[in-house]
Amino acid sequence: NAGVTQTPKFQVLKTGQSMTLQCAQDMNHNSMYWYRQDPGMGLRLIYYSASEGTTDKGEVPNGYNVSRLNKREFSLRLESAAPSQTSVYFCASIGQQLYNEQFFGPGTRLTVL
Amino acid sequence: AQSVTQLGSHVSVSEGALVLLRCNYSSSVPPYLFWYVQYPNQGLQLLLKYTTGATLVKGINGFEAEFKKSETSFHLTKPSAHMSDAAEYFCAVSDGNQGGKLIFGQGTELSVKP
Numbered sequence: 265n266a267g268v269t270q271t272p273k274f275q276v277l278k279t280g281q282s283m284t285l286q287c288a289q290d291m292n293h294n295s296m297y298w299y300r301q302d303p304g305m306g307l308r309l310i311y312y313s314a315s316e317g318t319t320d321k322g323e324v325p326n327g328y329n330v331s332r333l334n335k336r337e338f339s340l341r342l343e344s345a346a347p348s349q350t351s352v353y354f355c356a357s358i359g360q361q362l363y364n365e366q367f368f369g370p371g372t373r374l375t376v377l
Numbered sequence: 378a379q380s381v382t383q384l385g386s387h388v389s390v391s392e393g394a395l396v397l398l399r400c401n402y403s404s405s406v407p408p409y410l411f412w413y414v415q416y417p418n419q420g421l422q423l424l425l426k427y428t429t430g431a432t433l434v435k436g437i438n439g440f441e442a443e444f445k446k447s448e449t450s451f452h453l454t455k456p457s458a459h460m461s462d463a464a465e466y467f468c469a470v471s472d473g474n475q476g477g478k479l480i481f482g483q484g485t486e487l488s489v490k491p
Contacts, residue, residue, distance in 0.1 A: 297478070297479075304483055306467060306484050307421075307479075309478060312478060354421070365411060368421040369420055370420045371419075
């Protein structure tokens with residue numbers, strides 16, 4: 265099992281460019297999440313998908329869109345990147361029981377110039 | 378609404394000393410509580426969790442935490458720090474609903490001095 269994988273690991277964008285962050289899990293998990301991590305602010309939820317075919321906004325959704333492509337994959341898109349979106353992005357997934365822990369990917373470090 | 382507060386953004390201890398990282402939460406329903414550890418340039422790894430039952434929870438690497446409902450706390454402890462414990466630690470709370478969403482604290486960076 266690879267667990268939760270994310271691509272790319274690093275990315276540098278110019279303001280206004282677009283990109284998609286990819287996430288996949290091979291644990292047959294129902295729910296998937298996208299977080300951003302900024303110094304001193306912990307992890308903040310951007311979007312989540314409780315099950316295939318559904319997505320919901322989290323705490324900081326502005327400037328982002330998501331797609332739950334199938335049960336395995338959950339992508340995060342920045343349509344027009346801004347310097348405020350410079351951050352480390354983590355994808356996570358959780359199994360059937362919601363009191364189970366979330367499993368995290370290794371992260372994508374994004375810099376927007 | 379749920380929230381988590383971690384007291385102290387940086388904690389420094391000597392090798393062999395007690396580690397105590399503080400976490401207080403607010404929740405209108407019985408919470409599920411988690412501690413995660415993040416080593417440099419890595420993702421988050423679960424240390425331990427409290428769901429129901431015994432309030433003293435043991436985790437990996439010698440860490441444990443005690444759920445105290447009356448104090449709304451879930452402090453993380455380790456009797457003797459090791460150099461390898463240097464990392465950032467996050468406390469998180471979930472109410473088990475809303476798709477299993479976690480609310481994270483701000484994080485505490487633990488430094489261990491030789």
